Amino acid sequence: MNNNPLFAVAAVYDNPDKIISAVTKIANSGYRKFDVNTPYPLHGMDGAMKLKSSKLGFITLFFGLMGAATALLLAWWTLSVDYPLIIGGKPFFALPAFIPVTFELTVLLATVSTVICMLTFFFRFPANSYPIHDTQYMKDVSGDKFGVYVEAADSRFDLTELTILFNETGAVRIDQIYLPAKEVYPLFQPKFLWFLFSVFVITSIITYFSLNKLMYMEPFDWMADQQKQSVQKMSAFYSDEFGMRTPVKGTVARGFIPYKYLGQAVPADTMKNPLPPTSSVLELGKKKFLTFCSPCHGNFADGDSRLRGQFVNPPSLHTNRARTMTDGFIYHIITNGQNAMPSYSSQVTREERWSIINYLRVLQKAKNASDADLKMAKKESVSDGK
């Protein structure tokens, strides 16, 4: 009647006690590849089947510990090491606050990984069919019967012995289940491809019309479109239609005191350089000097830049006048401008100006060093070199 190889022999019982005694006998006879299908869990079945306790618990334990470790490390790294934040005056590593997250992640990872591992390793996902599916046996055990089947692949498999055993234990029916014929479907049938294509077209059209025409809603742009004047935009409110307004005269920026001697030829007061000539200050001064001062005054302040001859000739800063100028006066010149030199107050900050002055002093000293200076420098280089 069936040319396919035998998969299993199955027996159906009508009462739980009978099946437990039958299963006990099967297990005692040494069969290993057999399984039981009952409409509800039977107490004592695990023992009768001689099932070893499942290894699934170890997977749960492992992933639970992984979840706990992940949560703790994440909280520790983000909140205590990488971006320490003070929250509610608690320490950076506030363990009690991390415990709820740890608990949740432990439970989440343990349960989700248990289910996934159970499906993949134990149920061999994506096995979507099994020979006992779609048999009379399966229909019975999904109803009010209790069934057991022994696979032909079992090394001890003996059809006659099993049939006798099933009959002795009071089986209602004994079935032989055969492997189903292998069915092969070509993947790329024209019909199937047409179907896919039409699904694609119809879904796209429906989606486009329903989202863009039928159910179109104005996006929530309350943040982008506000009832206020944006910068560099026209204004309907002001008569000159300028959105940007000139500040009221005398307006001062927050945290900023304007330069006192602006527009004066000579500052009314002498200012002292607040920055000591440390290496970092000189580094900054050099950088800013080369950027903003050297185009006119030259890389070494000799007044020999590439602009010489094309423009009003910039002076050398090694003149006696320049060397005897106070720091405050040079600061005044940079801030206020002098003769052809414009104000540099918008290009270099106050600190940068004082740094430039410190650097300029170094240049001046280097160009006009006295014997005493050279001795000093030699002494320093020797002592540095030891």
Next chain:
Amino acid sequence: MENNLLRYSNKALPKRINAAGFILMISGFSFGIIAYFYDAQRALQNYLIMYLFLISIGVGSLFLIALEYIVNAEWSVPIRRIIEFLASLIPYLIVLALPLLIKLNIIFEWTHIAVVRDDKVLFDKSPYLNITFFVVRAVVFLLIWNLFYWLITRNSLKQDTSGDQALTKRNIKLSAVFIPCFAITITFTAIDWLMSLEPHWFSTIFGIYFFSGTIVAALSAVTLIVVLLKENNYLHPKIIDDHLYSLGALLFGFVNFWGYIAFAQYLLIWYADVPEENFWFMHRWQNGWWIVSLLLIITHFVVPYIVLLSQPAKMDHKKLKFSAALLLCAHILDLFWIVMPSSQNSSFSISWIDFVFPVAGIGIVILAFSYKAKRENLLPVGDPKLERGLNFHL
């Protein structure tokens, strides 16, 4: 089957158990009296610890019985008598409450009229926290517990001879009434006897905290006794490891529940860090008390959790005995941790007085148990669910 039932229904416990209980109780109490004259406050605080420990085991056991009836459990029927014997502590609680009720003023700050008058908070709480109302509540709760204990165990005992199934139904109804009563009484017991030791403090979860400890203690006592009786062949042979597994699983569950509730209480107070609340935990951390706090977490949660985590461990006699005994000690430690730091400026110290009363308490439990075991069947032979309970398999 019938033969077996009779053989195991009433197997007398050896006399030395009764004697041991008697010696423990007498020596505990006689040293307790000496302790009272030596350091009245410490003695009474320890007496309170013992009293609440007995409430935990007695009333907690009654709750376990009610739980069995209301969920129609079968597996616990063969061991229900053991739980009932433990619940027989309830009548003694009335007598045992007397020393506390007479000497309330030694341990409770709010009993001193002068203190209450000068303290706005205590004055506002005085409509609830006053001696009359306190005593009334304590007595009413004791009467409620005794009433339900008497009704439920009487029906259970009657069934032994009559085998009347209607008695089970009556007990289910009684349990349905008892469980909400238990919830309310155990909450207010915790508030009255424990929270009011530091009357300025409040925690809305405190009742559940005590409840969780109560159930852990009752389950531990039941588990310990069941394993011991089983090992010494006092139990029906059909009470197998599968029954123990159910006990172990329940115990594991309630250990987790205790940890969850204890942490929930701590987390909110720690996070908010409001002076009205946080001083309670400060008292239990400063002055050396942090040792007890950490020990409590380890003994009441960490160790039992790890020991009972795996499935085979829940059937392992040794591990069950170990964790049950440990949890009983941990519950005493829990009460010690709540009660002792409440007295003013107390730094952590251990005295011989702290060991006297737990010994007496354990003696009382043993005496009450063996008294009942001598007179009543160890199996509820008339219970309609007994057969199914004995055939229980995982």
